[in-house]
Amino acid sequence: xxxxxxxxxxxxxxxxxxxxxxxxxxxxxxxxxxxxxxxxxxxxxxxxxxxxxxxxxxxxxxxxxxxxxxxxxxxxxxxxxxxxxxxxxxxxxxxxxxxxxxxxxxxxxxxxxxxxxxxxxxxxxxxxxxxxxxxxxxxxxxxxxxxxxxxxxxxxxxxxxxxxxxxxxxxxxxxxxxxxxxxxxxxxxxxxxxxxxxxxxxxxxxxxxxxxxxxxxxxxxxxxxxxxxxxxxxxxxxxxxxx
Amino acid sequence: xxxxxxxxxxxxxxxxxxxxxxxxxxxxxxxxxxxxxxxxxxxxxxxxxxxxxxxxxxxxxxxxxxxxxxxxxxxxxxxxxxxxxxxxxxxxxxxxxxxxxxxxxxxxxxxxxxx
Numbered sequence: 056x057x058x059x060x061x062x063x064x065x066x067x068x069x070x071x072x073x074x075x076x077x078x079x080x081x082x083x084x085x086x087x088x089x090x091x092x093x094x095x096x097x098x099x100x101x102x103x104x105x106x107x108x109x110x111x112x113x114x115x116x117x118x119x120x121x122x123x124x125x126x127x128x129x130x131x132x133x134x135x136x137x138x139x140x141x142x143x144x145x146x147x148x149x150x151x152x153x154x155x156x157x158x159x160x161x162x163x164x165x166x167x168x169x170x171x172x173x174x175x176x177x178x179x180x181x182x183x184x185x186x187x188x189x190x191x192x193x194x195x196x197x198x199x200x201x202x203x204x205x206x207x208x209x210x211x212x213x214x215x216x217x218x219x220x221x222x223x224x225x226x227x228x229x230x231x232x233x234x235x236x237x238x239x240x241x242x243x244x245x246x247x248x249x250x251x252x253x254x255x256x257x258x259x260x261x262x263x264x265x266x267x268x269x270x271x272x273x274x275x276x277x278x279x280x281x282x283x284x285x286x287x288x289x290x291x292x293x294x295x296x297x298x
Numbered sequence: 299x300x301x302x303x304x305x306x307x308x309x310x311x312x313x314x315x316x317x318x319x320x321x322x323x324x325x326x327x328x329x330x331x332x333x334x335x336x337x338x339x340x341x342x343x344x345x346x347x348x349x350x351x352x353x354x355x356x357x358x359x360x361x362x363x364x365x366x367x368x369x370x371x372x373x374x375x376x377x378x379x380x381x382x383x384x385x386x387x388x389x390x391x392x393x394x395x396x397x398x399x400x401x402x403x404x405x406x407x408x409x410x411x412x413x
Contacts, residue, residue: 080352081357081360081361084355084360085356085357085360086391089316098314102356103356103367104356104359104360104363106365107356107357107360108300108366109361111360112364112366112367115364115367117383118368120361122364122365122367122368125361125364126361126362126364126365129360129361130361131360132357132358132360132361133350133358133362133379135354135358136355136358136359136362137306137321137322137323137326138302138303138306138323139351139352139354139355139358140306140321140323140324140326140327141302141305141306141323141326141327141330141348142330142347142349142351142352143327143332143352144305144327144328144330144334144348145334145344145348145349145352147327147331147353148334148335148339149339150337152339157403159344159402159405160398160399160402160403160405161399163398163402164394164395164396164398164399164402165395167394167398168391168392168394168398169391169397170397171387171390171394171395172387172388172390172391172392172394173387173391175383175386175387175390175391176384176386176387179379179382179383179386179387180376180379180380180382180383182379183378183379183383184379185374185376185379185380185381185383186372188372188377189372189376189380191343191413193370193380193383193384193386196363196384196387197387197391199355200355200359200363201355201359202321202323202324202360204359204362205323205324206321207382208308208321209320209321211358213369214362214365215362215363215365215366216366216369216372216373217367218359218362218363218365218366219363219366219369219373220380222363222385224384224387224388227348227384227385227388228388228392231388231389231392232388232392235389235392235393236392236396237394239396239397239400240396240400241394243399245399246395246396246399246400249395249399250391250392250395250396250399252394253389253391253395254388254392256389259357268395274305275394282324283324283327283328286320286321286324287320290320298391
């Protein structure tokens, strides 16, 4: 009996300490999360990323694995993010074909909405006594998470905090956006899509796609252009902010 | 796939040479977008590889997002400004986007005659 339990322990520690274990953990958490997301009718509150992050954190805490070790072994997934940003060119190209005559208002709205949401977030946090780290991490809040992590790294913000802020922004935006915009511009799917994409990135866009095709297309376009705009303007904004 | 990696590497190179304060992958995205515009979208391989990449994004984001477990103190110290800042900025951003569209729609109409 004693022999068997020590063998079991040996096997368990071999698995837990293996370089590949964090990858296994990540992939299985993600598989479970995607399944749950589909079961829940793709509600933004059970977004696969939120669920898998929660599961991985619980597992790491339970098994006593440090985040540093975890990240070391799953780093290559993180590296591939750069490619997913390059890939954003594809939906951006497709949606550019659809804006047609509305390009003026759409483009201006994306620029105004993008700048307003970032600046109000940073000012509010600053006035309410948020730390500099928080204010900086808010600067990438309305671009899609993949891009936000890269930008946050670039401007020296706390990357994990920035990623969390982006997720929460997306979830809130997907809920608040349709409610707000149907009061402001009733029946204008293109406007709703633009607002969702500008302020709630990919999570807003998946909400927009549920509302309709036009709404989804404008949202995808707004998300792409706002991301591009933020990437280009953020260094300037922060240079001004930092004095 | 090679085109995507090549796009990013060219972007990284452009950033290294010009010293632009923008991530190389963003420059790569612009380069690929220009390539698509030049080819009028006829890059089937690239589109296939890119779509696959985009489907995987939530998975790729897990490692960095799990890092929030290290930030509990920071969140605890800042939850109030953080919550207010997020709510206010979302409403402000959405209203600003909506109002800009409402105000500019008539120019769209005059220019193109549709909408």
